[in-house]
Every structure is written in structure tokens, then in C-alpha cells.
Amino acid sequence: MALPVLNKLPKYDVTIPSTKKKTTFRPYLVKEEKVLLMASETGDENTIARATVDMIKSCVDDDIDEKNITIFDMEYLFCQIRSKSVGETSKMMMTCPSIECGHSTEVNIPLDQVKVTMNDDIKNIIKLNDEVSIEMRYPSFHSINSNQHLATAENETDIVYHTILCCIKAILTEEEKINIDDEPYDDLITFVNNMTTSQFNMLKDFVAASPEVELDFKWTCEGCRKEHEIELRGLQDFF
Numbered sequence: 001m002a003l004p005v006l007n008k009l010p011k012y013d014v015t016i017p018s019t020k021k022k023t024t025f026r027p028y029l030v031k032e033e034k035v036l037l038m039a040s041e042t043g044d045e046n047t048i049a050r051a052t053v054d055m056i057k058s059c060v061d062d063d064i065d066e067k068n069i070t071i072f073d074m075e076y077l078f079c080q081i082r083s084k085s086v087g088e089t090s091k092m093m094m095t096c097p098s099i100e101c102g103h104s105t106e107v108n109i110p111l112d113q114v115k116v117t118m119n120d121d122i123k124n125i126i127k128l129n130d131e132v133s134i135e136m137r138y139p140s141f142h143s144i145n146s147n148q149h150l151a152t153a154e155n156e157t158d159i160v161y162h163t164i165l166c167c168i169k170a171i172l173t174e175e176e177k178i179n180i181d182d183e184p185y186d187d188l189i190t191f192v193n194n195m196t197t198s199q200f201n202m203l204k205d206f207v208a209a210s211p212e213v214e215l216d217f218k219w220t221c222e223g224c225r226k227e228h229e230i231e232l233r234g235l236q237d238f239f
Contacts, residue, residue: 011061014080016072017211018138019114023062025077027085028055046145052078053141067142075213075234076116076139083111094230096221104224110233114215122209125172126202128195135170135177136206139163149185164203165192167210 009026016023028036032055039051056077057064059183082090089108096103104110137143143166144150153159165188171178180188192200215232 004026010084012080012084014060014077016073017076017118019074021062023060025060025084028059028081032158033085041116041135044054046151049141049145051131057079060222067140068136069141070211071144072116072138072143072211072213075200076114077233079111079114079213093220094219094221094228096226097228098224101224101226103221105219105222107219110217113217114232115211116211117214119209120210122206124169124206127205128202131173133172134168134203135168136170136203137170139151139167139207148155160204164200164207167187167207168192168203214229 011024013024015021034202035051036055039048042048043094043187052074053064053069056069056074057066058098059081080202090111092107093104094107096105112176125134126134128134147162149162152158155164165185168180170180172193191204195203200211207217212233216229217232218227218229220227222230
């Protein structure tokens with residue numbers, strides 16, 4: 001005898017921050033939650049990101065472009081799906097920052113209030129000189145997760161450097177547009193290494209201004225009864 005099919009899942013509306021495209025999603029299932037939990041237990045950021053993208057692709061109705069989905073789109077969609085799957089709040093233990101107290105308090109994080117603020121004043125075309133400009137893109141899951149130099153980076157300087165390189169989409173001249181994905185990565189390294197510090201800093205500033213999921217909220221310590229404010233930023237804070 002065939003087992004019954006459980007649960008006709010509801011659908012929820014969501015707008016993808018980077019594209020403003022509207023789509024719908026369903027809550028995740030036990031099989032998908034299990035993969036997320038196993039990824040979380042590894043503590044490895046790449047493993048967690050991979051599991052998160054796989055879950056999003058399963059739950060969102062429209063096709064998700066795995067190669068181009070931005071980090072902040074991924075984080076935002078994760079929070080929206082999780083809020084409809086296990087509740088609109090997530091429990092987190094907060095330690096009172098007061099030296100005299102140090103009490104731990106269980107706090108409910110309102111996932112439904114997570115937001116992404118897009119800064120329309122940030123331009124993705126950066127002019128290096130009169131002949132050459134750079135077209136930038138926000139960090140994507142694919143570009144970050146597939147970069148072997150980032151995977152083997154041993155210090156913060158290398159991480160920042162290769163993250164910036166991942167965000168270069170094209171080199172623009174008066175005659176042509178060179179798609180960086182079609183060029184050897186070593187050639188891109190050589191190109192960037194020949195920049196002046198001020199030119200490179202313009203690229204760095206663009207990446208530093210990348211949107212991210214964020215939530216600012218206040219909580220009260222159960223020990224000293226003082227109110228505190230916390231800022232949550234990025235997937236690790238919400239996972």
C-alpha cells in the first residue's frame with residue numbers, strides 16, 4: 001500500500017533584492033533542513049553556503065542562477081524561507097556586555113524583520129583613467145566559492161585582495177569590453193597588480209559597500225535588566 005503524500009505547502013511572495021524580481025517560495029522540508037543542519041555542524045563557510053544555495057534552488061519557484069546569485073540575495077532568501085519553515089523568530093543566546101553582569105539571556109531574533117538596504121548611489125562602472133574603466137559586480141556565491149586562491153588564502157590581506165578580483169566583471173576600453181570570466185585568472189592578477197593604490201582603492205570601496213542582510217534590534221538582559229542593542233550582519237549571524 002502506498003503511503004499518503006503529506007502537506008500541501010503554502011507559497012509566499014518575495015522580492016529578490018539585487019534584481020527587484022518578484023517570485024514565490026515554499027517552506028523547506030525535513031530533508032532540506034537535515035542538510036542545512038549537517039552543513040552547520042561542519043562550521044565550514046563554503047559548505048554552509050553550498051547547502052543554503054541548494055535549499056534555495058529547491059524552495060524558490062523561479063530558476064535561481066547559481067552562477068550569478070549574490071551573497072546578499074542568498075542570505076536574504078535564506079532568512080525568508082527559514083522564517084516560514086520553522087517560525088518567524090530564531091532563538092539565540094546573548095551574553096550581557098556589562099563586565100559586572102555577563103549573564104546569558106535567550107533572545108528571539110525576528111527573522112521577518114531582516115532587510116537588505118540597496119544603495120542606488122553606488123555606481124558599478126569605475127573609471128581608472130581616460131582609456132580604461134572597470135565594470136564591477138557584487139560578490140556572488142559562485143565567484144567566491146569557486147575561487148581557489150580564496151580557498152587557500154592564509155591571511156586577511158589575501159582574502160580581501162581575491163574577493164575584490166572576484167568582483168571585477170569586465171574591463172572597458174574605447175574599443176572593446178573584455179569579459180573577465182573569459183580570461184585567465186593570472187592575467188587578471190597581473191592587470192590589478194599594475195594599478196596604482198588609488199585605483200585599487202576605488203575597487204576596494206565598491207566591494208566594501210556591498211549590501212548585506214541586516215537586523216538591528218534591542219534586547220533586555222535577564223540578569224541586570226539593562227537594555228542592549230545588537231547588529232546582526234551576514235549569513236553566519238542568522239544561521
